[in-house]
Amino acid sequence: LPQQRHLPPAANRQKSSVPRLPPIHAASMRAAKALVEKAVKLKKVFTVVGPYPVIREELRARGWVERHLSSTAQRAHRCHGNELDCGDEGGLRAEIGYGGVKEERLDNLEALMSRMVRKETAHFFWTSRRDDIDCRLLQHDQVINHYANAAAFATKVGLCMNLRNLRWFDAADPDTFFPRCYRLGADDEKQAFIEDFRRTACTSLLQHVVEGSSHRRADAKEEQLHLPEGTDLSKHKLPFVNAGVIATALRVCQHYLGVLEHRDIDVTMETDGEVSWGAFLQDYYKVVHEGASVRGGGVFVERCQAMLHKLQEVCPQLGTDGLNNIWIIKPGAMSRGRGIVCKDRLDEILAVVDNDKSLNKEKKWVVQKYLERPLLVHGTKFDLRQWFLVTDWNPLTVWFYRECYLRFSTQPFSTKILDSSIHLCNNSIQKHFEPARNRHPAVPGDNMWSCSQFRAFLHQQGRSAEWDVVTVPGMQKAIIRALQTAQEQVEPRRGSFELYGADFMLGRDLRPWLLEINICPTMAQSSVVTAHLCPAVQIDTLRVVLDRRSDPSAHTGGFQLICRQGPVDVPYSLGVNLAVEGASLRPPRACRHNALVSLSHSDLSSQQLSLESSKVSESCQSGKERKSKK
Template sequence: MSKLKNREKNTSSHTELKKAYMPIYPMIQTPQKGNGSSALRSRSIPISTPRPVKLKEFKLQTNFAVKAHNLDGWKISKGVSKNANVFLIMGDYPDLRQALIERGWVENTDKNSLVFNLVWARSAKVPSKLQEDQIINHFPRNFELSCKWNFCENIKKIKKLYDVDYNTFFPRCYRMIGKDYEEFCDMFKTYKALSILKSYSSLKGGCYEKVMTALNVVKRWMHFIEKNIKVDYDRSLNLIHSNEWKILNSNNAHEVVNEFQKYNTGKISTQPNSLSQLVDETLEKLSDLDPQMDVCGNKNVWIVKPGSKSRGRDIMVFSNIEEIKSYTQNSQKWVVQKYIENPLLIQNKKFDIRQWILVTNSEPVTIWIYSSSYLRFSVENYDVGNLSNKFSHLTNNSISKYSKKFGASENGCMWHTSQLIDYIRERYNKDYWRESILPKIKDIVKWSVLSAGYLGRKNCIELFGYDFMIDNALKPWLIEINSSPALDYSTVISI
């Protein structure tokens, strides 16, 4: 199975490009030239300006004036036609090489040469010696999207710039440093309270003192949301107090009761016979205030990722804050993200969706989405009770291949999108993929690219690998964005 179904050939015209990619709609609007300084334009791309993006032809067949004497001299020495375009590939990209050759391009195999019209490199760094008209498959600032450490902060800017709430499509994410670290600790403890309420609601039972404390915390959180109150750690304005956390985090029943009575003596408490109704009403109200309420389950699980690594390296899943602190105490840049505890499962396995995105211009922003995508399944059944089993929680092929069960998995733990579409239609009797999931994915792609601001340099293109998850309400969530995604074949059978 190839990662890309029906690999359309690389195109040299707008018409051919549309066979493989679709433009992102609605059109992204960008400022007209002359409106404000270049510094302002590079910081962000407002959507309030009237001129929409015009889809540009993606031309690779143009002759370039790149050190013409060197390029012409190279062609003469190699017996190459004067009108031929020259490409250089750094890495193993057989399909790309074949597609360019079929279009009459000529390969320069000298990896150290600067003689080319187009270079396709795995490294996301843009060489400083490139001439203005040479094309490279990376933007200088692509790391603003593909580096988890940077993207974690950039995506939060779109609320102010475009009035779009990232919480509706990107699970809460924090850098383990400074105020972000404090905010994560506060939110972890608040979600602990929420998980206790959810567990009590589903089981209709639990420790009264813990449930009452969790109610107080969640109600305070809802008040902060409704009144738009900002947490201020310098003034000790937290979502959760130390005595409350001691109660919620303790497994000692005697300690919990004593601590609860210590801080609640003389206060009016809810009677146990009315507690269940109050919990359900609180959860229902919170679902209207917090778009990520359903992402939190009964376990309060979080996923820890290195800020600049890929392919699942060093990723771990935890439900204990002390374990998270211990795991992230070294100098490596870490991000901690809320784990989606309500994933859509197929045959008891979780999956993510790899969607190819092609950006062909940074100003004006021009984005294309590949017309098909594919699913990557976990090797083993989803089990939120066993967080140490990576094969149950991670879907990266580079992780799954080490499982003893990988060889026995059907289709190499992968599906094509068409199989997902058929599955959803058969199960829900409706084509939710085309009606709601894909349109939402397009919006997420658009806002994520805009959050990075100006990507830099004309004559750059970039293929990004977007990873999405679908929850059990068929809502898509952006997990991460990959630059220089692997294009090698992952399965034996081509589809």
């Protein structure tokens, strides 16, 4: 008898990563084999990384077969964190753990077909992180849902820097749709932010004088009416500051207008460097934050109104700046609201960077002006999540989704409290808070509205037409302009596409303000609204990306083409290397210097000898001539 192989005990035996499949009927086996052969022939093998059951279902309905990654690769994907690529709602971990998106269990037939194509080439990839697949190794006919170098516009730092170059791409001012933003880690931008904060304090003080003078007088009279008789009013008066603080603010604003009009080029103007900013900001804090009054400030109301009218013509964000000078500090490449804080004092804002001991600060922190006067729904702040799809970068081709949704805060809006539960509408932040008792009951308990619900609200306010005339065109223009400024930095790979999520806030005039653009927008079905919209946008994405390849007239669902540039020709290259190289001059060697010196001495000696010999010969010749004459 042949010698039997001794197997290790079952407890010490390693389990195979390939699951054992129960018996499958012969008819099902033949059908699966036929489907696999057809899919391989038509190049319909796909790989999905992440909890995307809608994508899997839609691809299978189109005759695609999935090639699964090994369990080891799946675990590595879940454990490897990347702040840029893992999505704005926590990537796989957040979507699996919250919001109703669960990992899909394969049936026996699907697992069998996956094993059949495990050695085949996948021609469609949908992943939640770009680094899951090395795009450099892909063939031209392989499709993936990511572009390389999208951080040029999909990070807070990238968007902040590239929008400054908008004037080279479009005749538009980024200050009309993107709140002012600075990198606190860069010294020049840090100084520019300090100047902006001081100037905003001046304009806020002027607005405070104009808007609050009558209210403060009425409040003071009402307060006196409620005091008991015989009360010493001097002890109950509010603190006050001198009216010189208003005069200083007017002088700074006037200087700023002069700089914008270039009047400081030929004429020496009084600069704001002469202002004692420490004392001014302390007085500003007392007036705006602590409720102090300005002694004799009433005489400045008309001058403040006139100055604000002039500033309104050159400062497009003056209407949203408000009174409190609030700025929002964000980590440069993080998502889901992590590390974001709101501050309204200059020293506290600068302390965030000054206390950071990291070496590379330029890309770590950005500070952006907070919109203190947004449009509110029943006294509650909200923001908009708007999807858009890029299918080509040369020519730039952008699709805008017709549906969006609103995300509400759990607390009523206030600029006096700088808590994240009030000012950050991100669902990954708000899900940790319970709705406040004093929040309006019409605000939904799951903190989300559909676009249709919001339009119904606007209709009740008599403003339904402004959505189509002001808001939607404004969002489309902002998205296109952000992409234009980053077009030269993103790798325009043929066969790639990417779905993005842009976040907007609306001003009281319904003008949209772009906050940020997110890679891998969440598809978590965390509310009734997202349970409908998230599957719909995934289905419509496949319609644009796959169905239109075989049928250009295919229905694109909710996507609308808003931009298709003309192709940009690549300049003809002659292969000439025009590089300029330089080399430093080397000092002469000491030995060569000595040799040259010795050589020069020998030459000099020979010249002297020849000169002396010539003199001797001349003297001899002259002597012979004298003898002959005698």
